[in-house]
Amino acid sequence: MKLLIIEDSPRLSKTLETGFTSLGFVVDCAQNGKDGLAYALTESYAAIILDLMLPDIDGLTILREIRKKSIFCNILILSAKDNIDDRVDGLNAGADDYLCKPFSFKELHARINTLIRRKSNVKSDTIYLLDGRVVLNLALKSLKVDDIDIKLTKNEFSIIEMLSLNQGRTITYDQIEQQTHDSATSISRNSIEVHVSALRKKLKAQNVIDLVKTQRSFGYYIE
Template sequence: MRLLVIEDELPMRTALVETLAAEGYRVKAAGDGISGLETACMETFDLVLLDVMMPGLDGYAVCRELRKRGRGMPVLMLTAKGQIDDRVDGLDSGADDYLVKPFSLRELLARVRALLRRRERDQAVPEVLELGTTVIDFRKSSISQGDRVHPLSEKEAGMLRLLAAYAGETVSREKFLDVVWGYNAFPSTRTVDNFISALRAKLEQDPANPVHLVTVRGTGYRLEQDSPAGERSHQE
């Protein structure tokens, strides 16, 4: 696994590189946002660790530009700013997770492992998924049923990717929040239920009696790729 560390403070940059290298990762480092952005766009990385407070081009701007250029690798933001608005700004700029300094190296490594596992799951999901007469196209972020095409938001597409990665298995509400919204976002489990309802309206022939997005009572949801006649979800 190749990791890129973008951090302007030399002691922190050195500590991160040494810690990650000791875990077996191949690590490259950049000392400012501009060179970090160029490196991230010219080479292939499985994960970027990105400091927020940097001169010239800060972490928010770097992350937004990465997403604008179609670079989809996970981004873990590292910052001394811990206010809710700062975390929201980081996630809205396209980051996948947010870690506030000072942090323990054990937690950092745990976050890195979690993001890399999520990336592996995402890569295992086909770009086009067919559910009966319904087609989910992750490349176009859309769901189509015949002539009807429904756009998918980033969160909706993320939820469907997670469900597809665990097809036939139950995905808990908490896992949706961790994977799709990130550790430091602040939605409730009711948010997940609301998004599922919206997805059913786009995906199911009869949203009131879904056969693909199945509720597992008291736990979460499951994606069924086959839809035998008469199959219905166990509604809460």
Template structure:
């Protein structure tokens, strides 16, 4: 597996390169956003680790340009920013995940493995789930609202699919993190709230809508 690290702090870049190579990954490093974008577009990388604050081109703009070029390589942000607006902006730009600095290498490694885990083979069956005006088509991996397609990230789609498969039942936070993120260890489930905020915004659901309800302290439920 080939990883591109885009990080301008030499110490962090060296730490990541050494640690990942010891885990068997091939690692390239770019120290600014402009070079990183060029390498990401030209190279056959399996995953990108991108610092948020970069010279030349910010990580956020780099991510936006990658997705605009239909480059779907999984991207994880390395960031000191952890406010909800910043995190939502990163996810809406097309990032697959983020991890806040400083971080434990073991946690980063697990997040990388989650992104690199192969998707299940298609069964050829088409399933559709609905909630209110929204239709989710599993077979085509598309979501529509009032017959207009809504563009979701892979993780947003997986979260919505999980809630709709259990429509009418409360999905506990731990169950969501285990089944959508495939994480089976103690983990800050606050990432779910970030994705739910982004998902509601894309679907045009206001706080007054009952389609995706928050069950305070427990989890979420999809209801018509």
């Protein structure tokens, strides 16, 4: 299994690399935020250990960028920032776990193993949009903006789910119709426009503007 360690302390980074390598992990290390983010966005990891106080890009920004790209790797924050608000901020930004320094390597290893077991061979059911402000839970069929639940109809959720799963690609009216064709509430092109309008109004009420974009006479997309 492959592990990424983003930690600016050379001594601690080396200690973690040595420890996890001895346990059979393949380890990449980055001692600044820029390199760490580049690794996270281009490589595939079973887990990432992320420090918050980095010399260039702070850990929370890295975390949000990773989730913005809908990368669902396990992320554990390892930080000297032990205030409860710091921990809550980290978890709300998309971290799977938070461990404060000083720490026991034995506990860190156990936590990493637990995270990997939880997500082993399981596709994540959470999609993060707009730097983590918008969170779509596919299992619960729920949408949150800034941790506020947004009530959607079945068809509104189906539309944003389809667009979110295909970020950067336009989904046509026909594709949306086909997606709901077998359901009891299949929707026509005219009703799609009504549902998208209602969805946009609900998002706009939470200051989310222009998330769902229109490609005129063709369909919709989310960047």
